[in-house]
Amino acid sequence: MLRFILRRMVFSVGVLLVVSAVIFLLTHLVPGSPAIIVLGADASSEQVREFERRYGLDRPLAVQYLAWLRDIVLHGDFGRSYISGQPISGEVARTFPVTLEIVILAFLFCVSVSLPLGIVSALYQGRLVDHVARIFAVIGVSVPGFWLGLMLIVYGAVHLRLFPPGGFIPWSAGLGPHLQSVVLPALALGVYYTAIISRMTRSSMIEVAAQDYIRTARAMGLSRRRVLQYALKNALIPVVSVSAMSVGYMFGWAIIIEQVFNIAGLSRALLSAIFQRDYYTVQAVVLVITTVFITANVAADVVYRLLDPKIRGVAA
C-alpha cells in the first residue's frame, strides 16, 4: 500500500513538472511581449529592454523556467503580476479559500443528496421514487450549471429575495449573510455531480445486490438491515472514489459559476487575468488548480485501494 502511494506520488510530481513546463512555454511563446502589453505598442525599444530586464525576460527561456520553478517550490512565490505589480501569491492566497469553500459546500450538498437518493432508488427499483430520482438525474446531468445559476438568481434572489443576487459576503459580515451568499453558487456547482453520483450509487447497488454473496446472506436468514449493510459496504467503493474525483472537477467548473455569481474566487482570478492578458497570473492559477485536481485524484485512488480488498495487494 505504501509503495502504491509512493509510486502514485512520484508519477503525480512528474505530471506536475511536465504540466508546469507546458504552461510556461505556452505563456512565454505566445506572440507579443508583456512589455508591449503593459507599455503599449508605441513604447521605445529602450523602455521595452528596461522592462524585460526588470522582469528577467531577457534571460534564456530555460533559465527563466528554472528560476520560476525554484521560487514556487522553495518559497511558494509565483512572481509578480506585470499588470498590477502585486505578488501573485497574495492574489492566490486571497482567492483560493473562497473557491475552496464553495467547492466544499457543493461537495457536501452533493454527497448528502446523491447517496440517499441512489440507495433508495436502487432499493425501490421500478417504483415511483426510482422514476422520480432517475428523472432528476437525467435533468441534473443535462442542465448546464451556469444556466442553473442564472435561474437561481432570477428566482431565489430577484423574485423571492431570499438570497443576495451575487457577490461573496465574507465571514466577518456574519454567518447568516455569508452562508446566504454561498448557497446558490454551491447548488449550481453541485447539481451535475449530485446527478452523476446518485446514478452511480444506484447502478452500483443494483450490481452488488445481484452478487452471490448477497444471495447467500439472504439465504442464511440475515436481517434485511444486515444484508443492506454488506451490500452498501461494497457498492459504495466506486462511489467514494468518483466523489473524491468530483472535487477536482468542481474546481474547474467553479471558473464558470463564479463568473455567474460575480464571486471573486480563484477561478475568476483566472478569467480576469486571461482578459487582462496577465499571463503570469494565468500560469500560476492553472498550476494551482491542476495541483488540487491531481491531489483529489490521488486521494480517490488511495481510498479506492484502501476500501477494496480485492485489489489492495496488487501492485500498481
Added chain:
Amino acid sequence: MSAVAGAPAPTVVAGRPGIAARLASLLRQVLASRLGLVGALIVLAVVLAAWLAPVISPYDPVAVDLELKLQPPSLAHLMGTDQAGRDILSRALWGARVSLLVGVIAVAIGLVGGIVLGTLAGFYAGTLLEQAIMRTVDALFSIPLLVWAIAVVGIVGVGPITLGPLSIPNEGKVILLVGFLYVPAIARVTYSVVLAESRADYVRARRVQGANDLEIMATEILRNCLSPLIVQATLFIAIGIIVEASLSFVGLGVQPPKPSWGSMLADARGYVFSGEWWLPVFPGLFISFTVIGFNLLGDALRDVLDPRKREAGLVV
C-alpha cells in the same frame, strides 16, 4: 431493374449481419424504449432546427433594430427580443448549428485520437509503446482538461486563425480542445476492449490466414469496440454542447455577433435583475432540451448495447 426483379434477394452468407443491418436493429430497439424514443425525437428536432434554420427562422438572427429592443414574448416575436432588438427564437435556431457542429466534430476528433491510441496500446500490450501511450493517458486523466482548455483559448486569444485564404473562427479552437478532452476516456475504453479481444482465438485464426496487424485491427478488433464507443460518443456530444455553451458564456467560445446559446446567455446576464426573464430563460431551455435529448438517447443505447449498464466515468 426488371431483369433482376424475379431473382431471390441476396442473402448474407456469413453468420454476422452487416453493419447496416445491425444499426437498423439497434435503432429499432432504442425506439422501442419510451425514453429512448423521446431522446431520439428531441435530437431529430434539434438537427432539423439547425439544418433548416435559414428557412424556418422568422427573422434575421443578427439584424439589429433598437426600436424593438427588449420586447417581451408576443405573437410577432414568440420568445421576445434581446437588448439589440434581435429575435431570440431566430437566434436560438441558428445557435443550434454551432452547438451541434462543435458537439459532433469534437466527438469525431476524440474518437479518431482515442481509437488510434487505444488500439495501438491494446494491440501491442507488453511493449514500450503500450507503456508510453497508457501512461500519457493516465497523465491526461489526472489534469483538469476543462481548465486547460479555458487557459489555452485565453492565452492563444479568441481571434480567428488565418491559414492562407481560410479564416477559421474561434469555434475551431474550441472544437479541437473539446475533442482533446475526450481522447483519454475513449482511448481507455478502446484499450480495454482491444486488450481482451486481441488474444481471442478468432484473431489468431486471422493471423494464421495471413492477415497483417493493420488488417486485424481495422476489421476484427474495432468491430468489438463499436458498441461501447457508440454509447460514449452520444453522451460526449451532450457534454461537448455544455462545454461549448459554458466557454461562449464567459466570452472564450463563439464570438459575437454570431448567434450561440452560450453567448446569448452572456448577453442576458445584464438583464437578470431587471425583469426581462425571457432573455436568460429561452436560450437555456434550448441547451437543456438538446442535452437531455442526447443523454436519453445515450442511456437507451447503453441499455441495448451494454448488458452490464456501466456508468460512464467523469470527463469534466
